[in-house]
Amino acid sequence: MIVGLGDIGENILEQLVRLPLVSKIYAADTSEEQFISKVYSAVSGAIHQGYSPRVEFLELDLNDISGTTERLTRIKPDIIVNAASLKTWWAPQASLPKDFFMQLDEAGFGPWIPFHLTLVNKLMTAVKEAKLGSHVVNCSFPDAANAILGKLDLAPTVGVGNCDLFLPWLRKIVADKLEVPVREVITYFVGHHFLCHALGAYRSARGCPSYLKIIVGDKDVTNRFDKERLLIESNAHMPKGAKDHFIVAASAVKNVLGILLNTRELTYAPGVEGLPGGYPTRLSCDGAKVQLPDGISLQQAIGINEESQRLDGIERIESDGTVVFTSKASSVMENLVGYHCKRLPPMESEQRARELLQLLDQLTAKMQK
Secondary structure (H helix, E strand, C coil): CEECCCHHHHHHHHHHCCCCCCCCEEEEECCHHHHHHHHHHHHHHHHHCCCCCCEEEEECCCCCHHHHHHHHHHHCCCEEEECCCCCCCCHHHHHCCHHHHHHHHHHCCHHHHHHHHHHHHHHHHHHHHHCCCCEEEECCCHHHHHHHHHHCCCCCCEECCHHHHCHHHHHHHHHHHHCCCHHHEEEEEEECHHHHHHHHHHCCCCCCCCEEEEEECCEECHHHCCHHHHHHHHHCCCCCHHHHHHHHHHHHHHHHHHHHCCCCCEEEEECHHHCCCEEEEEEECCEEEECCCCCCCHHHHHHHHHHHHHHCCEEEECCCCCEEECHHHHHHHHHHHCCCCCEECHHHHHHHHHHHHHHHHHHHHHHCC
């Protein structure tokens, strides 16, 4: 079941309809009139290519938690992919002048969490109330949202994207240099959303820590590469903004298949086990589990991601899920956007999202005069 047929959700649907091992797909969003054309396009294209997907559109409003619970109880999906948010992640960058956005970017992505937490929080509440064993793959800022929801016993199974976007190309670089097939290159990577953003936008890690171990065959070849240079090169040609959504969708589909088909694949994923940032992850029908190699402990890996999280504007996530923003992030958002928020309890996410939406609209209108 795909919830949210925006650009990422649509790309996920387009890829899944071409996989015969997926027996049925529910495509869910708020309005059949608005979104049924996306189902039409995906199914028609798949039939042209010789596939016969079973796709059913489902009208669903995540704001109606009881209605969502009822539909989930009736359908009993094996896997739910959440691709719903109140505002797409790239909206501030797309709607504001570049120079202004670069100043705003110093706050990190953390302060925009209300856009991405609000709906997945409602979805996870409905999943819990439906008492289903469904796994949930969350596309909406999983590095932070999954960690917040983990404090509420509502963590999705796994996230998608972010550092997972450049790791395939990193493996290709290694494979090409060592003249081996890409499938023989195994990476153990610990890294946060901020690192992916910094590498793509600034061609630098900007002081963001990470961990990388590269195995080819039975040999550790990590020391044969300069890590930061390798990370920068892996991001050099990544599409910018919404143009990377096909890769985001591929990351989501990879995680869906790993769980659905019980592949026990070793991969990288954000938001695993309700933890901040991303980790080496083993996928199976039991879900997603952190799989660290020798040489790094779970506490060390969490520490890397918590340090990175602060660079993304989040000082810490407290035991009740309250987000405490860094003083720098709070100051930048207050001075440039007029948004005053130093602490965000999860229950205030929707209210804060409305406030941010209004402020962003006002700021965009002012900048366009």
